[in-house]
Amino acid sequence: MSKIKLAIFDLDGVITSTTNEHFHAWELVFRTHFNINIDPSLESYTKGVSRIESLNVICNQYGLALSEDEKIQLAIEKNNIYNEMISSFNSKKVLSGVQHLLSYLKSHDIKLALGSASKNGKALLKLLDLEGYFDYIVDPTNLKSKPSPDIFNNAKNYFGFRSDQCIGIEDALSGIKAIKAAEMFAIGVGNEKLSDADIYVETLPQLNDSILDKIIEGKFKDEHSN
Ligand code: B16
Numbered sequence: 387m388s389k390i391k392l393a394i395f396d397l398d399g400v401i402t403s404t405t406n407e408h409f410h411a412w413e414l415v416f417r418t419h420f421n422i423n424i425d426p427s428l429e430s431y432t433k434g435v436s437r438i439e440s441l442n443v444i445c446n447q448y449g450l451a452l453s454e455d456e457k458i459q460l461a462i463e464k465n466n467i468y469n470e471m472i473s474s475f476n477s478k479k480v481l482s483g484v485q486h487l488l489s490y491l492k493s494h495d496i497k498l499a500l501g502s503a504s505k506n507g508k509a510l511l512k513l514l515d516l517e518g519y520f521d522y523i524v525d526p527t528n529l530k531s532k533p534s535p536d537i538f539n540n541a542k543n544y545f546g547f548r549s550d551q552c553i554g555i556e557d558a559l560s561g562i563k564a565i566k567a568a569e570m571f572a573i574g575v576g577n578e579k580l581s582d583a584d585i586y587v588e589t590l591p592q593l594n595d596s597i598l599d600k601i602i603e604g605k606f607k608d609e610h611s612n
């Protein structure tokens with residue numbers, strides 16, 4: 387690994403938690419239109435993937451064959467409900483350790499990018515008062531969803547860096563797979579044990595400055611491989 391020049395952050399589950407809001411919005415849509423109570427076990431399959439893919443996961447589960455137009459309408463409705471739900475978000479909703487990590491990376495001259503599947507990423511960063519930290523926000527509109535490496539490669543290519551100069555931070559297995567497919571160093575965070583990551587922590591404060599220094603210097607893997 388080389389010295390790190392770019393850190394690419396996922397949003398939901400890393401910077402803030404919007405999982406409940408996304409899922410509750412889908413619950414409302416499916417109850418209203420189809421009288422279906424979505425099984426809570428579907429939540430993990432709708433996490434980290436695009437809006438339309440989340441919708442497809444739920445439709446497949448309940449054998450609903452909808453036209454493209456119907457899907458687009460439901461996705462718009464879900465997004466309106468979701469936006470209403472997150473409209474009260476503010477800096478208190480930023481997950482523990484995020485501020486410190488962003489400041490620490492910035493103070494080491496590392497560029498910061500948002501690599502989220504969400505089209506609401508920029509607006510959410512604004513609500514969280516974090517927009518100023520980010521040098522680039524990936525627009526996921528025409529990119530393949532994680533576990534494809536496209537979102538991470540898009541950020542890398544924007545700056546013209548090499549993969550071994552980039553790290554990705556993710557809470558979902560599909561996201562870790564995307565980072566590894568992009569041949570970058572993967573930091574896994576959250577409740578789901580992400581053994582495919584190069585380092586996994588339950589919460590970001592567990593990434594102390596000495597660990598961060600090793601990652602930034604590109605020496606973490608050398609010291610932790612056997
Ligand atoms: P939007 P991430 C993902 O966030 C969510 O986990 C997922 O549930 C959602 O479908 C996706 O964003 C798209 O969000 O509807 O706002 O475009 O983990 O990629 O930050």
Ligand code: MG
Nearest residue numbers: 396398399557
């Ligand atoms: Mg996520």
